[in-house]
Amino acid sequence: MSRMARAQAYPTRPVRLIVGFAPGGGADLVARLMGQWLSERLGQPFVIENRPGAGGNIAAEAVVRAAPDGYTLLLTLDANAINATLYDKLNFNLTRDIAPVAGIIRAPFVMVVNPSFPATTVPEFIAYAKANPGKINMASGGIGSGNHMAGELFKIMAGVNLVHVPYRGEALAFPDLLGGQVQVMFANMLASIDHIKAGKFRALAVTTATRSEALPNIPTMADYVPGYVSVTWDGVCVPKNTPTEIIDKLNKEINAGLADPKLKARFADLGAAVFPSSPARFGHFIAEETEKLGKVVKFAGIKVE
Numbered sequence: 001m002s003r004m005a006r007a008q009a010y011p012t013r014p015v016r017l018i019v020g021f022a023p024g025g026g027a028d029l030v031a032r033l034m035g036q037w038l039s040e041r042l043g044q045p046f047v048i049e050n051r052p053g054a055g056g057n058i059a060a061e062a063v064v065r066a067a068p069d070g071y072t073l074l075l076t077l078d079a080n081a082i083n084a085t086l087y088d089k090l091n092f093n094l095t096r097d098i099a100p101v102a103g104i105i106r107a108p109f110v111m112v113v114n115p116s117f118p119a120t121t122v123p124e125f126i127a128y129a130k131a132n133p134g135k136i137n138m139a140s141g142g143i144g145s146g147n148h149m150a151g152e153l154f155k156i157m158a159g160v161n162l163v164h165v166p167y168r169g170e171a172l173a174f175p176d177l178l179g180g181q182v183q184v185m186f187a188n189m190l191a192s193i194d195h196i197k198a199g200k201f202r203a204l205a206v207t208t209a210t211r212s213e214a215l216p217n218i219p220t221m222a223d224y225v226p227g228y229v230s231v232t233w234d235g236v237c238v239p240k241n242t243p244t245e246i247i248d249k250l251n252k253e254i255n256a257g258l259a260d261p262k263l264k265a266r267f268a269d270l271g272a273a274v275f276p277s278s279p280a281r282f283g284h285f286i287a288e289e290t291e292k293l294g295k296v297v298k299f300a301g302i303k304v305e
Contacts (some may be wrong), residue, residue, distance in 0.1 A: 010070055010246050011044040017073045017236070018049045018063055020056030020080075022169030025141060026188030030104055030234040031075045033266060037257040038250075046073075052169050055144040055304075056080055057090065064092040068239040070246035074098065076237040078146040078293065081286060085294035086144040086304060095290065096240070100283035101247050102254040103235040103275035105267055108208040109150040109186040110193075111221065112201035117183050122204050122224040125184070129160035138162040139182040141170030143304050149293060150186035150207055150230035152300040157225045177201065188232055189214065189271035207231065214271035233275060233289070235282050247279055 015038070019031045028050060035046035051059040056079040066072035074080075080094055111122070119125040129136055140148035143166045155162055165182050167173040170191055176182045178200055185192075186207065193214060195201045205221040206212045207230040221228040236254060238247060257263050258274040267274055277285065 008245070010249060011042055013071065014045040014047050015042075015071050015073060016047050016049050017075055018051055018059045019075045020051060020053075020059030020077075021141060021145075022052045022171055023050050024171030024191065025169050026107070026190040026232065027075055027077050027234060028171075029190050029270065030272075033263065034104055034236070034254065034257060037260070037263055038253055041253045041256065055083055055086070055142045057083055057087065060094060060098075061090075061092055063237070063239055064097045066239050068241040068243075070238060070242055070250070072239065073101070073250075074237045075234060076100075076286070077234045078149070078232050078289065079142075079144060081290040082144045082146070082149055082293045082297060084290045085297040086302060095283075095287055098237040099240050099242055099247060100279045100286060101236040101238055102251045102279065103233065103277040103282045103285065104254065104258070105190075105272035106231050106233045106275045107189045107270070107272035108206040108212055109147055109230055109232060110189050110196065110206050110215070110218070110271075111154070111184065111204045112177070112187050112192055112196065113184050113204060114177055114180045115199065115202045116180060117202065119204070120202065122219070122221065125204060126158050126160060126224070129158075129162060133161040134163055136162045136184060137165045137182040139165050139167060139170075139173035139177055139185040141173065141188075142166045142168060144297070144302065145170070146230075146232045147186040147188060148302075149296050150232075151184075152302060153228065153230055153296055154186065154221070154225065156296075156300060157228050186230070193269075193271050212271050214269065233285075235275070235277075235286075237286075251279055
């Protein structure tokens with residue numbers, strides 16, 4: 001059977017979409033929404049497999065080592081771009097060892113605090129943090145996660161000292177934020193928006209350059225910390241040497257999903273903007289993000305314990 005014929009028939013069995021973080025976080029939500037769309041469009045189950053650990057590296061390495069046949073996909077996100085600089089001795093090189101397929105979404109982080117926290121605005125938070133250095137705990141989904149980077153960038157640009165408390169996935173930090181053991185988090189909008197709307201978290205700012213349509217009353221961080229922007233993003237990659245025909249087929253179906261009014265509206269409700277792209281454009285975007293986020297890692301002096 002020729003490669004072309006195989007690609008036309010693809011997929012003939014279930015496909016695994018591997019996510020490097022625990023269920024319930026932003027990445028997991030994106031994977032489940034896109035996996036459901038692809039299952040319906042391509043007639044085979046797209047099974048979400050959560051493999052948390054090492055900031056997403058366990059999942060990425062599993063995909064790098066998988067057969068390049070289109071049956072093992074990686075939900076690729078900002079954390080993967082960060083890890084390229086954060087880890088000295090990775091067994092793979094993301095930009096060299098995987099092939100980009102398509103972007104899915106881009107979304108802000110939201111600076112959230114426990115409602116009992118004595119600050120209701122970013123300037124009040126900064127003033128309180130400066131008066132209480134090292135006494136505020138900042139949660140993240142893990143060392144080098146996107147929300148960790150967003151928080152480190154805030155610490156640098158606002159000149160405050162917060163104590164970083166990493167978890168094995170951002171959803172795992174939420175109970176402690178609700179309970180007041182940690183006081184602040186730069187939460188992924190997709191994972192936190194329901195808590196914000198229910199009044200369980202107080203949102204102080206979004207991290208995009210413009211306000212979010214999903215939370216129109218929440219100011220941007222740049223309103224108070226000029227020039228501050230931090231965005232989370234998700235897309236799909238496959239092992240390098242995956243046939244072009246399979247990459248193109250997946251790209252076409254993912255982009256069809258992003259153009260579908262129902263799926264687009266679901267992402268918008270969660271505060272995310274769809275991010276359609278060609279494989280080449282998504283690859284270029286990953287390379288740019290790897291360079292940009294690498295600078296934050298170096299400047300903040302972040303090390304993996």
